[in-house]
Amino acid sequence: MVENKELIRVVEETVSRDDVKYVIGYKRGTYGFQIKPAFAYSAKDAKEFFYSPLCAKNLATYPLLEEKLPLRRGEEAEHKKIGIVVKGCDSRAIIQIIQEKGLEREDVVLIGIPCKGVIDPKKIAKRFPKQSKFVDVEENSNDEYVLEISGTSHKIPKDELLSDVCKSCEYPNPLLYDILIGEAEEEFQPEHFNRVDELEEKTIEERWEYWEKHFQNCIRCYACREACPLCYCKTCMADLLEPQWVRRSVNLSENTAWNVMRAFHLAGRCISCGECERACPVNIPLMELNKFVEKEVKEMFDYTAGLDTEEKPLLGSFRPDDPEDFIS
Amino acid sequence: MEQLTLPKEKLPELLGEIGSKFELIGPKEENGFLAFRKINDPKEVNLDILLSRVPPKSLIFQQTETLFTYTKGKDSKVQTPKIDESVRVIFGIRPCDARGYDIIDPVFMGKKEGDYIDPFYTKRRNRSILIGLSCNEPDTNCFCTSFDDSPANTKHVDILFTDIGDKYFVEVVTEKGEDLIKNLSKIFSKATEKEGNIRKETEKTAIEAISRKMNTEGTVEKLNKMFDHEFWIEAARSCIGCGICTYLCPTCHCFDMQDESTLKLGGRVRVWDSCMYEEYTHHASGHNPRPSRMNRVRNRVYHKFNYFPKNDGIFGCTGCGRCIDYCPVNIDIIEVIDKVKEVNV
Numbered sequence: 001m002v003e004n005k006e007l008i009r010v011v012e013e014t015v016s017r018d019d020v021k022y023v024i025g026y027k028r029g030t031y032g033f034q035i036k037p038a039f040a041y042s043a044k045d046a047k048e049f050f051y052s053p054l055c056a057k058n059l060a061t062y063p064l065l066e067e068k069l070p071l072r073r074g075e076e077a078e079h080k081k082i083g084i085v086v087k088g089c090d091s092r093a094i095i096q097i098i099q100e101k102g103l104e105r106e107d108v109v110l111i112g113i114p115c116k117g118v119i120d121p122k123k124i125a126k127r128f129p130k131q132s133k134f135v136d137v138e139e140n141s142n143d144e145y146v147l148e149i150s151g152t153s154h155k156i157p158k159d160e161l162l163s164d165v166c167k168s169c170e171y172p173n174p175l176l177y178d179i180l181i182g183e184a185e186e187e188f189q190p191e192h193f194n195r196v197d198e199l200e201e202k203t204i205e206e207r208w209e210y211w212e213k214h215f216q217n218c219i220r221c222y223a224c225r226e227a228c229p230l231c232y233c234k235t236c237m238a239d240l241l242e243p244q245w246v247r248r249s250v251n252l253s254e255n256t257a258w259n260v261m262r263a264f265h266l267a268g269r270c271i272s273c274g275e276c277e278r279a280c281p282v283n284i285p286l287m288e289l290n291k292f293v294e295k296e297v298k299e300m301f302d303y304t305a306g307l308d309t310e311e312k313p314l315l316g317s318f319r320p321d322d323p324e325d326f327i328s
Numbered sequence: 329m330e331q332l333t334l335p336k337e338k339l340p341e342l343l344g345e346i347g348s349k350f351e352l353i354g355p356k357e358e359n360g361f362l363a364f365r366k367i368n369d370p371k372e373v374n375l376d377i378l379l380s381r382v383p384p385k386s387l388i389f390q391q392t393e394t395l396f397t398y399t400k401g402k403d404s405k406v407q408t409p410k411i412d413e414s415v416r417v418i419f420g421i422r423p424c425d426a427r428g429y430d431i432i433d434p435v436f437m438g439k440k441e442g443d444y445i446d447p448f449y450t451k452r453r454n455r456s457i458l459i460g461l462s463c464n465e466p467d468t469n470c471f472c473t474s475f476d477d478s479p480a481n482t483k484h485v486d487i488l489f490t491d492i493g494d495k496y497f498v499e500v501v502t503e504k505g506e507d508l509i510k511n512l513s514k515i516f517s518k519a520t521e522k523e524g525n526i527r528k529e530t531e532k533t534a535i536e537a538i539s540r541k542m543n544t545e546g547t548v549e550k551l552n553k554m555f556d557h558e559f560w561i562e563a564a565r566s567c568i569g570c571g572i573c574t575y576l577c578p579t580c581h582c583f584d585m586q587d588e589s590t591l592k593l594g595g596r597v598r599v600w601d602s603c604m605y606e607e608y609t610h611h612a613s614g615h616n617p618r619p620s621r622m623n624r625v626r627n628r629v630y631h632k633f634n635y636f637p638k639n640d641g642i643f644g645c646t647g648c649g650r651c652i653d654y655c656p657v658n659i660d661i662i663e664v665i666d667k668v669k670e671v672n673v
Contacts (some may be wrong), residue, residue, distance in 0.1 A: 031540075036657060219391065
């Protein structure tokens with residue numbers, strides 16, 4: 001359990017450091033079970049920070065969104081750190097980015113939060129629709145989520161609202177942090193990502209039909225890409241015109257190309273935060289693609305993304321005994 | 329305006345008849361959300377979910393529009409696709425979404441003589457008969473009433489259905505609507521005064537159920553004065569530039585044009601685009617007049633709450649709430665406008 005008082009104290013302390021530009025965390029949203037990313041530029045801003053099982057959003061996206069405006073003559077770039085509140089998966093995103101040299105370790109101050117799993121916003125909004133005021137949720141020691149709506153208290157078994165990705169999470173505790181708030185959680189006994197297993201049992205035709213049903217709804221807003229902390233290429237292949245890898249026409253063929261290419265570009269890089277699936281406005285089960293690739297990578301190369309900043313990225317390393325039977 | 333009623337159990341019969349005579353489009357549940365699709369069987373229609381995820385603007389302003397196709401080589405030919413102009417009935421459209429069409433009509437159909445008229449949009453708009461459905465139970469982020477609209481507004485549809493218990497109260501608004509009704513068998517009854525009163529009560533209850541309000545008074549003038557205010561940096565800080573707010577908006581209408589070809593065949597397509605993308609304003613020279621998220625978020629707000637009112641005398645927002653519902657980082661347009669009010673200039 002993360003004490004909000006303690007969180008605020010740590011954020012205040014971090015943001016007051018001379019070498020820190022700002023700290024990113026969570027604050028309460030404008031309605032229902034919504035949370036908002038919060039940015040503290042001074043100790044005063046830290047007051048609105050909070051943490052609860054609703055804080056699903058992976059904030060590791062933000063340091064890479066920092067816009068570096070052109071410098072004026074004689075002006076020097078500011079080298080200040082960005083503080084970020086991270087859960088297990090969020091810290092893995094940062095590790096992976098550092099591994100790929102997208103960020104330097106010194107660029108960030110990580111405020112680690114041991115995570116017990118986060119609530120799926122779609123599941124809880126369906127369970128308690130039409131909440132025009134913010135409703136906070138707590139987790140009790142009986143594996144239940146507790147919330148209060150217009151004076152009535154509700155207890156919901158955790159399993160019913162927990163995000164699917166969290167059910168297969170092996171790393172609830174931040175793997176990289178500067179400050180840890182609270183006690184490390186016990187490691188989960190993760191279930192296999194059974195959505196992938198279920199799909200694998202189907203025939204090729206059934207699987208194609210399943211993906212066709214989802215991909216034809218894709219509106220190619222690329223929210224999956226923008227929400228993903230690991231999709232930070234300066235120019236995405238989907239935006240290239242010459243050569244044009246994916247056409248702009250929105251149809252099943254191009255939509256499939258986009259979604260499959262996205263999944264491949266995250267091979268050995270996706271850290272399973274589930275951000276793409278949460279952002280998708282047309283409910284495409286993107287984590288099934290990512291988890292499938294993750295499984296293949298694990299089986300073939302015994303590699304897991306985002307565990308160690310010193311490790312080489314999967315696609316940037318070679319071992320003489322790497323499997324090659326899929327080449328022929 | 330003719331006022332009729334239709335018993336609820338007769339709705340499948342009505343939709344069946346419309347479907348047998350014309351193309352019928354209606355709200356259908358797919359993969360857990362509502363989408364406007366061709367209806368082959370009246371049973372497919374879902375009237376329980378309030379709004380379709382993608383607004384029905386996509387039926388008229390299609391996400392992908394092939395403007396022309398061409399073949400290459402000596403005998404090359406350019407062909408313009410023929411647009412079906414036969415009557416198409418769009419059933420179950422909500423008043424706010426129908427109003428969305430009215431807001432973007434001037435963009436594609438011109439405002440005055442001599443303006444360019446887009447044949448694709450115009451032909452599809454003209455072939456469509458809108459049978460609206462009043463919202464008896466507005467959702468969390470509905471705020472249509474903030475724009476002098478109502479969840480049972482007849483103004484933007486050809487026919488409006490309102491659920492009044494065991495019947496639909498049917499208002500025939502336009503000539504197009506009258507023609508359609510004339511074409512159908514006589515399964516409607518004349519509405520009584522009592523039924524008219526229930527309809528009015530239903531609308532009143534629905535209006536009262538809308539809890540969110542946007543105070544738009546003075547917004548245009550205020551925005552005139554704060555283009556360069558640092559407020560925009562703060563407002564855009566959490567924006568990840570995903571574009572959901574624009575793609576799901578019933579009034580956003582930006583597009584890009586692309587030539588797409590294979591060895592033998594090619595075509596020019598018009599596809600939705602979004603001002604929330606960095607690439608949207610990226611010039612061939614490399615210069616980008618909207619280089620940061622602040623410029624882009626500001627543009628969305630200005631277009632809807634400043635440029636639209638100044639150009640067309642109407643806010644470019646219907647209050648459907650989709651951008652609030654689906655923003656992954658809870659950028660809430662009602663809150664943004666509230667904060668605009670508080671800014672000191």
